[in-house]
Amino acid sequence: xxxxxxxxxxxxxxxxxxxxxxxxxxxxxxxxxxxxxxxxxxxxxxxxxxxxxxxxxxxxxxxxxxxxxxxxxxxxxxxxxxxxxxxxxxxxxxxxxxxxxxxxxxxxxxxxxxxxxxxxxxxxxxxxxxxxxxxxxxxxxxxxxxxxxxxxxxxxxxxxxxxxxxxxxxxxxxxxxxxxxxxxxxxxxxxxxxxxxxxxxxxxxxxxxxxxxxxxxxxxxxxxxxxxxxxxxxxxxxxxxxxxxxxxxxxxxxxxxxxxxxxxxxxxxxxxxxxxxxxxxxxxxxxxxxxxxxxxxxxxxxxxxxxxxxxxxxxxxxxxxxxxxxxxxxxxxxxxxxxxxxxxxxxxxxxxxxxxxxxxxxxxxxxxxxxxxxxxxxxxxxxxxxxxxxxxxxxxxxxxxxxxxxxxxxxxxxxxx
Amino acid sequence: xxxxxxxxxxxxxxxxxxxxxxxxxxxxxxxxxxxxxxxxxxxxxxxxxxxxxxxxxxxxxxxxxxxxxxxxxxxxxxxxxxxxxxxxxxxxxxxxxxxxxxxxxxxxxxxxxxxxxxxxxxxxxxxxxxxxxxxxxxxxxxxxxxxxxxxxxxxxxxxxxxxxxxxxxxxxxxxxxxxxxxxxxxxxxxxxxxxxxxxxxxxxxxxxxxxxxxxxxxxxxxxxxxxxxxxxxxxxxxxxxxxxxxxxxxxxxxxxxxxxxxx
Numbered sequence: 001x002x003x004x005x006x007x008x009x010x011x012x013x014x015x016x017x018x019x020x021x022x023x024x025x026x027x028x029x030x031x032x033x034x035x036x037x038x039x040x041x042x043x044x045x046x047x048x049x050x051x052x053x054x055x056x057x058x059x060x061x062x063x064x065x066x067x068x069x070x071x072x073x074x075x076x077x078x079x080x081x082x083x084x085x086x087x088x089x090x091x092x093x094x095x096x097x098x099x100x101x102x103x104x105x106x107x108x109x110x111x112x113x114x115x116x117x118x119x120x121x122x123x124x125x126x127x128x129x130x131x132x133x134x135x136x137x138x139x140x141x142x143x144x145x146x147x148x149x150x151x152x153x154x155x156x157x158x159x160x161x162x163x164x165x166x167x168x169x170x171x172x173x174x175x176x177x178x179x180x181x182x183x184x185x186x187x188x189x190x191x192x193x194x195x196x197x198x199x200x201x202x203x204x205x206x207x208x209x210x211x212x213x214x215x216x217x218x219x220x221x222x223x224x225x226x227x228x229x230x231x232x233x234x235x236x237x238x239x240x241x242x243x244x245x246x247x248x249x250x251x252x253x254x255x256x257x258x259x260x261x262x263x264x265x266x267x268x269x270x271x272x273x274x275x276x277x278x279x280x281x282x283x284x285x286x287x288x289x290x291x292x293x294x295x296x297x298x299x300x301x302x303x304x305x306x307x308x309x310x311x312x313x314x315x316x317x318x319x320x321x322x323x324x325x326x327x328x329x330x331x332x333x334x335x336x337x338x339x340x341x342x343x344x345x346x347x348x349x350x351x352x353x354x355x356x357x358x359x360x361x362x363x364x365x366x367x368x369x370x371x372x373x374x375x376x377x378x379x380x381x382x383x384x385x386x387x388x389x390x391x392x393x394x395x396x397x398x399x400x401x402x403x404x405x406x407x408x409x410x411x412x413x414x415x416x417x
Numbered sequence: 418x419x420x421x422x423x424x425x426x427x428x429x430x431x432x433x434x435x436x437x438x439x440x441x442x443x444x445x446x447x448x449x450x451x452x453x454x455x456x457x458x459x460x461x462x463x464x465x466x467x468x469x470x471x472x473x474x475x476x477x478x479x480x481x482x483x484x485x486x487x488x489x490x491x492x493x494x495x496x497x498x499x500x501x502x503x504x505x506x507x508x509x510x511x512x513x514x515x516x517x518x519x520x521x522x523x524x525x526x527x528x529x530x531x532x533x534x535x536x537x538x539x540x541x542x543x544x545x546x547x548x549x550x551x552x553x554x555x556x557x558x559x560x561x562x563x564x565x566x567x568x569x570x571x572x573x574x575x576x577x578x579x580x581x582x583x584x585x586x587x588x589x590x591x592x593x594x595x596x597x598x599x600x601x602x603x604x605x606x607x608x609x610x611x612x613x614x615x616x617x618x619x620x621x622x623x624x625x626x627x628x629x630x631x632x633x634x635x636x637x638x639x640x641x642x643x644x645x646x647x648x649x650x651x652x653x654x655x656x657x658x659x660x661x662x663x664x665x666x667x668x669x670x671x672x673x674x675x676x677x678x679x680x
Binding site for chain 2: 002005006009010013014016017018030031034035036037038043044045046047048049050051052053054057058093096097099100101102135257271272274348351352353354355356358362365366367
């Protein structure tokens with residue numbers, strides 16, 4: 001018994017880990033009636049030795065699967081150990097991990113066993129048992145099983161905090177190549193279903209306060225980067241369209257880790273493209289928090305992200321006419337566009353300059369990256385310069401004066417998520 | 418003007434003590450005050466100092482005064498920064514109070530001022546430690562149903578995490594004990610109380626596995642959690658530098674998943 005559950009957990013956690021979504025934030029479910037659990041701004045309870053956050057118990061219900069997607073470790077043609085949890089086992093694991101403060105909640109996905117509805121129905125039983133019998137109010141991220149019926153998916157939305165379904169590949173043609181049984185159309189149908197139901201519940205809630213929550217933390221999706229030859233422009237323009245069309249909360253980018261001997265993809269042993277994966281995240285942040293339009297960063301002239309410098313710096317060097325920015329007079333929107341200045345520092349700058357003109361030493365203390373920002377800003381005591389340095393020269397200077405963990409040759413990763 | 422220059426105050430290290438010091442300085446019209454925590458003060462034979470006698474009435478008057486002039490967020494920052502227990506922050510908290518009282522309302526957001534910025538930054542550090550505790554606390558279940566955890570936070574953050582744990586674990590009794598500061602918070606299904614534990618009991622907590630009888634399922638879930646932690650790692654992406662940056666070694670002793678790791 002003891003050994004059997006251990007084996008199941010290692011098989012089904014191992015199979016679930018390639019889904020990179022780790023967020024446990026964005027929901028507003030509170031503990032009611034002295035039950036257990038609540039949600040809030042999200043907590044990373046620990047980090048694996050690869051540096052990724054662990055906030056949810058991320059498992060598959062089963063890794064039996066009728067599909068044969070080339071990029072997936074659980075594909076039907078792969079010769080691996082298979083296992084399946086019972087409903088009770090998943091509930092007991094979730095509750096006992098949660099009570100010990102190991103996790104923020106459950107991330108439940110599954111291979112497709114028998115058919116989509118059969119699988120979705122079992123997942124639904126788990127979340128219902130947690131909510132209704134265990135009085136559990138912690139976070140639940142539920143994958144939508146492609147092809148599951150509208151009734152099951154809609155009912156699941158009443159118990160889950162977040163739901164997601166993966167695009168897998170950034171383009172339809174890429175997906176067709178590796179997973180002929182799947183399509184972006186199906187993903188759009190499921191995303192659209194949850195979006196429309198959410199809107200309905202939200203407008204109803206305005207009239208009737210007791211309307212139940214429906215997927216309160218919204219939807220997300222994931223794309224694999226580096227398995228097929230898409231440009232960064234393809235990837236980010238797809239992400240942008242899905243953010244807008246389906247009001248997604250997050251798009252995740254997962255650097256492809258070779259897991260199969262398939263002539264259509266990189267061979268096993270190829271290093272995961274960690275830098276290639278990091279740049280889309282930086283771009284994603286610029287789009288969501290820094291008010292950038294995707295076409296400012298990636299367009300016909302610049303179809304790929306610069307691997308040597310980050311996308312914000314790259315954009316600034318391409319637009320020298322907008323700089324230098326006067327810290328004491330510029331708009332907030334322009335200040336957050338300066339390389340080396342983040343949201344928090346920008347807010348401090350705006351608040352502080354009401355009390356007097358800001359000097360270099362004050363900016364340094366506020367925590368901006370002055371070494372980088374200095375070429376793009378003017379403070380009260382910035383030395384007068386007759387001519388601004390040329391972008392090409394500037395790029396050289398910045399590269400020389402900054403240590404990049406990426407220029408050592410071995411791929412590493414940044415701590416973005 | 419001799420009497421207003423460079424006074425030395427010594428206070429008892431409590432929040433009320435600090436606020437009383439502010440009160441005394443206004444009463445005595447002292448503008449330039451060097452404030453010392455009593456444990457850090459080394460008497461100087463050439464200088465006199467004022468021993469601040471903590472007075473909750475005076476302290477409350479100062480706090481009420483501050484509350485009228487600074488935003489609720491900055492009130493929280495002020496208290497959080499105090500909980501950092503850092504030597505240099507006491508002076509900043511003292512100077513900040515003077516700066517706020519001597520200026521019109523609104524100056525609490527002048528981050529160009531040293532004390533204002535220092536308090537904002539220190540409270541951020543304290544907040545980070547609070548958040549870490551919310552993440553890194555690992556409960557063990559004893560055979561009488563109590564979930565208990567030992568901690569050793571960088572700052573005195575237990576007062577800041579009470580609400581989080583009380584809201585989340587409302588249906589289970591729990592105890593969180595700060596080994597460094599020798600006190601704990603205990604939830605008995607009704608309310609949270611501060612508890613002091615005598616030396617013998619504390620020993621029992623530290624060597625918990627042998628002294629406190631654990632719930633019969635505790636070993637199973639400890640093992641499953643360690644298994645899960647290993648299984649969810651992607652070996653091809655191994656990055657120990659990043660791992661240690663997120664989970665600094667000083668916390669490993671208290672983390673179930675790092676039990677048995679070298680620290």
